[in-house]
Amino acid sequence: MFKSAAVVLAVSAVPFTTAVVSPPAQGLQWQQCAKIAEGWTGGATSECTTVRVPLDYDHPEGRQLTLALSRVRASDPVHRRGVVLVNPGGPGEQGTTFPDDLAGSELAAAARTHDLIGFDIRGTDYSDKILCPELDPVNVPRPPAGDSAEQRFKAQATTVADRLRTCATKDPELARSMTTANIARDLDTIRRALGEEKISYFGNSWGTALGATYRGLFDTHVDRMLLDSELAPGQAVAHADDQTAASEAHFDDFTRWLAERDATFGFGGTAATVSRNLLALRGRLADQPLDGDRDDQWANARFLAPMADWVTAADALVAARDGKPATTTAAASPAEPVGNGFDVGYRDGEIGFVLAAVNCNDAAGARDIDQAWAHGLELTARYPVAGYQPGGDARCAGWPFTARPTQPVRGRSPLQLVGHAFETNTPFPWAREMQAKIGGSLLTVEDDVHSSFVRIPCGAQGSRFLETGATSNGTCAG
Known part of the structure; x- marks a missing residue:
């Protein structure tokens, strides 16, 4: 929390340790994150600050939210050419620690000439959020093991739905505002607070949906945009x-x-x-x-x-x-679980709430538990391995607000898409769908590893794109 007299709503948490809030028009006051952010796990060189954004962009003078920002300065300031805003996906993966992570990746070359700017989206980490311990796994009772698969699924889905509804009604305005479009508008408020006419952007997984939405709304303010592991246009919950x-x-x-x-x-x-x-x-x-x-x-x-x-x-x-003892080598890891490109672990229930909030505000569907089970059985019959465990997607069963779907639109700013030929989390056809919808070039990585681009030598092409604007429709090894 800020060490100040500022009043914070009981359902919010802004755990920086000193007040550095400045209205965007008045400039930003940066301090070392390690000094002001409680439990900071990022790098020692990262700087942090906050910005204020409207909760409702239709009423910009109304209630404001506080968002946390971080920055890793360009390592070659003499040749600095701008900023790259970054998002690791989720929605809900911590954004403020992401710039320091990327500074040691294949994007390091771009980090020489760009400030890397991260931010915690509304509802997460150091930004204003709804606390939801009800969704923490240790607080969610499990159905009896002796129940049938159908009984277990429906009992678990009902329990989660009730808890999701409870958390959403703690602060209905904030919960309802957590959409990809509003977060894209937050991104532009950050741009203006930074004093930049144009920004570059890099996003993974759900971060591609955020980038595509931002580019559709604010194309003239995009310098270059790099997106890895694309979701299908619009929310991928409809493409499970x-x-x-x-x-x-x-x-x-x-x-x-x-x-x-x-x-x-x-x-x-x-x-x-x-x-x-x-x-x-x-x-x-x-x-x-x-x-x-x-x-x-x-x-x-x-x-x-x-x-x-x-x-x-x-x-x-x-x-x-052959009935032999288990092999001594490490057991094979299961493939990434199907999860619409949004799945990450819980952080005290927070990430589970954010995943549901953005998903369910953006896309209709996954709201009826009985229908979800029936559809899960259809998938089991159609896909004997991938659908082997009976179940279904009822993540939005408890969500109390009507979905307002949006679709990204084509832009003109330089865009490099990156798809992974064999992955299952964000399947490669989604990358092609996204390209057909919004344009840009598509680089194909020959692997099955979600969001691996900046961790392999091929990622150097991403740095070149951010530095020079040179795009590629080729392939590279994963």
Whole structure:
């Protein structure tokens, strides 16, 4: 909290430790984040401040929110050419620590000539937010293990819906205001507070939706925009089936890979044979688990392992098939869970609330628990691996406000999209849909790793784009 006499609503939290708030028109007062931000986990060189933004842009003179900003200054100030505002995705991933993270990535070259500016979106971290401990996992009771899958799903969904509604009604105005369009307007308020006529922007995952929305609203204020792992145009909650289909295709790729290595793993010489043998193994483990934990769910997770873990997953499945002890190598990690590109872990219930708020304000759907279960059963029938665990998407069942969907529009400012050919979280077709909707060039990364662009050598092309504006429609290794 600020060490000041400022009154903070009981449902808000702004945990900087000293008052540095200045109206945008009066300039910003920057201080070292490590000195003013409680529990700061970013770098020692990061500077922080706050800006005030309207809660409701239709009534800009009304209630104001406080947003936290951070900055890593250009390392070559003599050649500084502007700022890059950045967002790590979520919505709700911490934005203020992101610039320091990027300064050590393949965007380091761009960081020499640009200030990197992060911000915590409304509702998160150091910005004004609604505290929602009700959604913290430790506070959400789990249904009895003896219940059927349908009973467990519906009981859990009802519990979460009730708690989501409780949190939203703590501050209905703020909860209702948490839309991608309003956050894009916050982004432009930040631009004006920084005194910049134009900004560049880099966003991952949901950050691509934010960037595309900003560019549609404020195209003339965009210098260059770099987006990695695109959501489908509009909110991806309406495209969840695409992710399930992508996960099933990922399994099909795994079976082809195993078939090409039949001499090593012995699951069959064709993808169809491998698939039959793997599903038979899963069925056997459902009836007779090994070691207590190698059961059907364990096997299904190996079926969906990321490409980097395919050898480990195959070795583990061979050991299970042959009744041997578990392999000593690390178990294969399950593929990223289907989650519309929005999924990150809870932080004391806060991130769960933000994910639901933005999702459910922006897109209709996922509000009926019975329909969600029925649709989950349809996916199970259609996708025997990706849909293996019966369930459904009822994340908005408890949301008390009507959705107001928006769609990004085409712009003219320089735009570089980056898509990952094999990933399942934000499937590659979404990148093509986004390009068709808003324009720009599309660089294809040959991997299945969500938002990996700035962590691989190919990411240097992102720095070149931000420095020179040179775009690419090519491919690069992941």
